[in-house]
Amino acid sequence: MALPTISCPKCHQTSRQTKAGFTPAGSQRIKCAHCSCRYTPTPQEVGYDEEIRLQALHLRLDGFTLREIGRLLKINHQTIANWMHDYTAYLPPTLPESISDMARMDGLI
Ligand SMILES: [Zn+2]
Structure with a gap:
């Protein structure tokens, strides 16, 4: 980029x-x-600003796929994938389990 x-x-x-x-x-x-x-x-x-990133993260946690979130927020799903990848590196150790599992399922890590 x-x-x-x-x-x-x-x-x-x-x-x-x-x-x-x-x-x-x-x-x-x-x-x-x-x-x-x-x-x-x-x-x-x-x-994109934090609000949209967080919105994308919450949608992901609600079970939406990256492509669905991309359509909803009108953002390239690869961009969202990058955000999720960033979050897995920075969230505190308790939360990220589920998120990194999701990232793994999405083939990100
Ligand atoms: Zn300088």
Whole structure:
């Protein structure tokens, strides 16, 4: 996935801005190689907002398939699959069992 043009909030460089994992909420984090600061670009720059992600997660927990959720929310089901994959990495150890089972059933992990 190509990153939109982003600039470091500290040194304002636009080059060497690399992905540095995700926040617990699922937002992309960026690391600036010039000044070593880490930051999260505004949600508009990384795509869908948290509300839609959570809605997708809840629908998944209700038993909808990724394709059904994709149709309901008008989002590519592969995008939703990516979100689910992100959540399995960040949810606390008690919850994710069921979610990672689902992800496994969906062939994500
Ligand atoms: Zn910087």
